[in-house]
Amino acid sequence: xxxxxxxxxxxxxxxxxxxxxxxxxxxxxxxxxxxxxxxxxxxxxxxxxxxxxxxxxxxxxxxxxxxxxxxxxxxxxxxxxxxxxxxxxxxxxxxxxxxxxxxxxxxxxxxxxxxxxxxxxxxxxxxxxxxxxxxxxxxxxxxxxxxxxxxxxxxxxxxxxxxxxxxxxxxxxxxxxxxxxxxxxxxxxxxxxxxxxxxxxxxxxxxxxxxxxxxxxxxxxxxxxxxxxxxxxxxxxxxxxxxxxxxxxxxxxxxxxxxxxxxxxxxxxxxxxxxxxxxxxxxxxxxxxxxxxxxxxxxxxxxxxxxxxxxxxxxxxxxxxxxxxx
Ligand SMILES: NC(=O)C[C@H](N)C(=O)O
Numbered sequence: 001x002x003x004x005x006x007x008x009x010x011x012x013x014x015x016x017x018x019x020x021x022x023x024x025x026x027x028x029x030x031x032x033x034x035x036x037x038x039x040x041x042x043x044x045x046x047x048x049x050x051x052x053x054x055x056x057x058x059x060x061x062x063x064x065x066x067x068x069x070x071x072x073x074x075x076x077x078x079x080x081x082x083x084x085x086x087x088x089x090x091x092x093x094x095x096x097x098x099x100x101x102x103x104x105x106x107x108x109x110x111x112x113x114x115x116x117x118x119x120x121x122x123x124x125x126x127x128x129x130x131x132x133x134x135x136x137x138x139x140x141x142x143x144x145x146x147x148x149x150x151x152x153x154x155x156x157x158x159x160x161x162x163x164x165x166x167x168x169x170x171x172x173x174x175x176x177x178x179x180x181x182x183x184x185x186x187x188x189x190x191x192x193x194x195x196x197x198x199x200x201x202x203x204x205x206x207x208x209x210x211x212x213x214x215x216x217x218x219x220x221x222x223x224x225x226x227x228x229x230x231x232x233x234x235x236x237x238x239x240x241x242x243x244x245x246x247x248x249x250x251x252x253x254x255x256x257x258x259x260x261x262x263x264x265x266x267x268x269x270x271x272x273x274x275x276x277x278x279x280x281x282x283x284x285x286x287x288x289x290x291x292x293x294x295x296x297x298x299x300x301x302x303x304x305x306x307x308x309x310x311x312x313x314x315x316x317x318x319x320x321x322x323x324x325x326x
Contacts, residue, residue, distance in 0.1 A: 004083035005047040006138045007076050008036055008131070011069070011097075012056040013090025015116035015127040026119045028055045035088060038120070039128045046083060046139045051076075058090025058097075058115075063308055066097045067206050070104035077107035084110035084138030088131065091115045091164055091172060094150065098159035099302045102148040103201045103309060110143035112151045113159075117170045126153065126170045133184035140189040146181065147198035156182040158195045160326075163270065163299060177271035199326045207311035210234035212304045214268060215245050221252025228256045234307045236264045237292075238300035243267055243274025243284035250282060250290070257291045262320050264293045264307050266300040273297045293321045 010016060010032030018029040032052040042048055053069060073085050089097055098113045105111060114134035116127030134151040137143050148159040152173050161175035175181075182191035209232050213223050217240075227235055235256055239245045243265050256263050265287055267274050274294045276285040288294060295303040303324070310323045 002081070003046050004081050005049050006045075006084050006086055006135050007049045007051055007082055008032060008086045008088065008135065009051045009053045009069075009073070010035055010088045011054045011058075011061070011090075013058050013088065013094075013115050014119050015088050015090075015114070015130070016055055017057075017119040018121045019119065028057065030120055031055070032088070035127070035131060039131050041132055042135055045135055048135065056090075058093040061090070061093045061097060063096075063100065063206060063208055063305055066100040066305070067104060069097070070101045073101060073111060074105050074107055077105070077109045077111070082109070084112065084143065086131070086134045086138045087111070087113045088127075089113050089115050091117060094173075095159070095162050095164060096301055096305060098148045098150055098162065099298075100305050102159035103199060103306065104203070105148065106200060106202070108145045110138045110140065110146075111148045112138045112143070113148065114151050117168065117172060136184055137189050142189060142191050145198075146191070146195055151184065154184050155180040156184065156189070156191070158198075160195070160198070160298065160302075197326060201306075201309050201323065203309045203313050205312035206308040207233050208308055210236065210304050210308045210311065212236045212238065212300050214238040214300065215240060215249060217246060218248070219246055220248035221250070221255075224249060224252030224256060228252065228259055228261060232261060234262045234264070234311055236266060236295070236300055236304045236307055238266050238268045239274065241267060241269060242272070242277050243287070243294060244278050245282045245287065247282045253287070253290060253292060260315065262293060262307065262311070262315070262317055263291070264295050264303050264320075264324065266295045266298065266303045268300070270299075291317055293317060293324055295324050296326055298326070
């Protein structure tokens with residue numbers, strides 16, 4: 001019997017960039033096939049098929065592209081001879097694509113995202129080793145059913161918990177509070193923990209006009225009012241601590257809710273849930289009473305993607321709130 005293959009889908013990012021002496025900066029330059037060719041030990045793992053999906057820096061990635069990619073990956077995984085998929089991506093929005101894929105892909109087969117912090121022309125590029133580890137993980141039977149995984153710097157993280165924590169260091173991806181669920185050693189892929197409650201939303205579209213506002217001490221409702229005037233479809237607030245906000249934002253929230261624009265609350269803190277604990281003006285309890293939807297433990301950028309998917313299904317705040325229970 002022929003061995004099942006891993007499909008490597010390249011989307012861009014530093015992993016596929018080189019220094020351009022004319023632009024005097026690092027720019028997209030390397031194809032998916034070149035990325036794989038640069039890692040000869042891949043041939044000892046399994047057959048590889050390369051698919052170049054895009055070659056964009058990840059700040060150019062959009063929710064629509066992520067969603068379309070998720071559907072494509074699901075189709076690929078439905079093929080019997082495919083063991084798993086590896087996606088090479090830029091690190092800047094990697095956690096967002098990973099989370100979108102996590103929510104949308106229905107297959108249980110492994111999907112691993114990987115990237116690099118150093119481009120291929122730098123000393124000690126991290127891309128080739130990361131690709132090797134990601135393919136090993138995607139080919140590992142133990143990786144199935146754990147949701148979308150992020151494989152970098154020999155660590156394996158879940159899409160739900162991972163975030164980029166450093167702008168330059170190769171040990172940039174971390175899952176604050178929870179840590180990695182496994183790692184890639186020389187000879188094997190080792191899982192130490194099981195992620196519970198990987199959420200799958202059976203939703204076939206997304207509503208993109210959803211905005212994220214980061215809050216800070218003393219801010220008012222200027223931005224939220226502008227968004228309401230513009231008629232956006234949803235607003236995510238990145239609040240403070242347990243899910244509290246400065247009181248000056250409240251009139252804007254009331255206005256949004258009065259116009260049936262769902263307002264979802266997250267926290268700028270990197271661990272823990274938002275909860276209706278504080279009863280003071282702008283505290284989580286007050287916000288919930290106003291009709292604000294609490295997003296649980298996910299970050300603002302991930303809640304924004306989830307609200308885009310939720311809005312494709314319903315505009316009812318109660319139903320949206322249920323989708324945010326994870
Ligand atoms: N390390 C990286 O990949 C960063 C790059 N700016 C990107 O996200 O495309």
